[in-house]
Amino acid sequence: MADPLEIVDFVGTAPDALLRASAGRVRAGQGWVNLIPLVDDPEDVPRPSVWASIFGARGPAIPVCTWTRESVGIQHGMSTRAGAVLREAGITLPDGWRPVQDSPRRGIVIEIPPDADPELVVTWLVRAGTALSTVLLTGDWRGVIYE
DSSP: OOOOSEEEEEETTBOHHHHHHHHHHHHTTSOEEEEEEOOSOGGGSOOOOHHHHHHOSOOOSSOEEEEOSSEEEEEOOOSSOHHHHHHHTTOOOOTTOEEEEEETTTEEEEEOOTTOOHHHHHHHHHHHHHHTOSSOOOSEEEEEEEO
């Protein structure tokens, strides 16, 4: 994987620092951002066995959200499709967003308009990532910006 261009820590309810650092780059198609929620003690996060990693039907316990110019995605540790979990949590897709994949192992991928509002995108990813987490989150997030 490429080396990150920049790493920005932010509070999930106040993503301004991440948006300032990344929105223009992503909207121009010149990079992408991984958003990772933070936990109090990473050592407390359950680690799957080697066999579960290879043959299991779930992704990571701590979700990894990805934002590109034309899509968002979330790898998650739920053992079910994300769409149902998000609907149950009251998290719907904004107008013009279209799901293209929803797999317990590979995660959910949603096509978004290239001109989607960056604040809406990040706010949606934080809400959805929180709902899809299988561990307790702090509310703080890390944005890893790639070129």
